[in-house]
Amino acid sequence: xxxxxxxxxxxxxxxxxxxxxxxxxxxxxxxxxxxxxxxxxxxxxxxxxxxxxxxxxxxxxxxxxxxxxxxxxxxxxxxxxxxxxxxxxxxxxxxxxxxxxxxxxxxxxxxxxxx
Amino acid sequence: xxxxxxxxxxxxxxxxxxxxxxxxxxxxxxxxxxxxxxxxxxxxxxxxxxxxxxxxxxxxxxxxxxxxxxxxxxxxxxxxxxxxxxxxxxxxxxxxxxxxxxxxxxxxxxx
Numbered sequence: 622x623x624x625x626x627x628x629x630x631x632x633x634x635x636x637x638x639x640x641x642x643x644x645x646x647x648x649x650x651x652x653x654x655x656x657x658x659x660x661x662x663x664x665x666x667x668x669x670x671x672x673x674x675x676x677x678x679x680x681x682x683x684x685x686x687x688x689x690x691x692x693x694x695x696x697x698x699x700x701x702x703x704x705x706x707x708x709x710x711x712x713x714x715x716x717x718x719x720x721x722x723x724x725x726x727x728x729x730x731x732x733x734x735x736x
Numbered sequence: 737x738x739x740x741x742x743x744x745x746x747x748x749x750x751x752x753x754x755x756x757x758x759x760x761x762x763x764x765x766x767x768x769x770x771x772x773x774x775x776x777x778x779x780x781x782x783x784x785x786x787x788x789x790x791x792x793x794x795x796x797x798x799x800x801x802x803x804x805x806x807x808x809x810x811x812x813x814x815x816x817x818x819x820x821x822x823x824x825x826x827x828x829x830x831x832x833x834x835x836x837x838x839x840x841x842x843x844x845x846x847x
Contacts, residue, residue: 652833654834654835656835656837661839662839662840663740663742663825663827663837663838663839663840664780664825664827664835664837665837666834666835666836669833669834676833677833677834680834712779712780714780714835723767723768723829724768724770724782724785725770725782725829725835726782727772727779727780727781727782728779729778729779730778730779732777
């Protein structure tokens with residue numbers, strides 16, 4: 622079936638604005654992950670959902686960042702009062718907990734630029 | 737705290753050469769290890785996944801090995817091609833949850 626999709630692919634916003642980034646996981650995948658990748662670095666973990674609940678949110682940098690997954694499928698990452706340091710590529714991944722491998726499949730990412 | 741390191745940061749080789757990319761991790765209690773490929777401006781493509789109980793995995797010209805006790809993994813690419821040029825990322829999964837990534841190795845294969 623279809624892979625992980627993310628919208629928008631690019632988002633430019635002004636400092637101080639609010640943004641929402643969307644992730645559609647692979648159908649049937651119960652686990653969903655958000656990562657952030659700065660230029661020249663490997664992705665860094667933000668938050669992980671198992672179903673509708675956040676199983677691990679230890680990577681969220683501060684309380685301006687929040688994520689939801691109300692029906693256990695689509696997830697939205699929300700960033701309030703954006704700062705220039707939030708500029709990065711935000712990656713989403715999903716995995717099937719029925720697969721013992723827990724292999725994660727990634728979407729194309731959303732490039733966020735805060736001016 | 738798990739830390740993942742990849743050496744070298746960048747590598748340039750002539751077409752046809754066999755090459756090895758290295759990944760090391762500090763906590764050997766891993767669940768699995770994944771190797772990814774990332775093309776410029778794109779997302780991550782999973783290449784190989786090695787479970788903690790496995791020693792290696794192969795896919796085409798790629799072979800990944802895992803030595804948990806020493807905290808090392810290698811990705812071997814045989815007969816490299818210009819199309820292999822990309823950044824290669826190693827990531828470990830400690831508990832079936834989040835991945836911890838290395839910084840990546842940027843590979844350039846010259847025709």
